[in-house]
Amino acid sequence: VFPELELFYFQSNSEGAIIDKLHATGFSFDGIVLNAGAYTHTSIAIADAIRAITTPVVEVHISNVFSREEFRHHSWLSPVCRGCIAGFGLDSYRLAISSFIS
Secondary structure (H helix, E strand, C coil): CCCCCCCCCCCCCCHHHHHHHHHHHCCCCCCEEECCHHHHHCCHHHHHHHHHCCCCEEEEECCCHHHCCHHHHCCCCHHHCCEEEECCCCHHHHHHHHHHHC
16 A cells, blocks of 8 residues: 555554564654554553654554543543544554655
């Protein structure tokens, strides 16, 4: 879908590994697409890591978190991210990448 871009993929279920990757890449990339899953609603540490880097981050959710349980309606990450895309299924990732090139 984006042949002109060089994309790198990283996945982890570990909060610490996500923070380490943000610190390692957060000063040298044009953008970061982050689906932090349930850490969105619980991790002040990931929010702090995003706040500490210069690379813009777009928060992504496959589902519409506002149509789910009440506790999912709050994000610690949204205030420190460039934007948030939710509810468009896997297309949410394409939309997030597009936000960096438009």
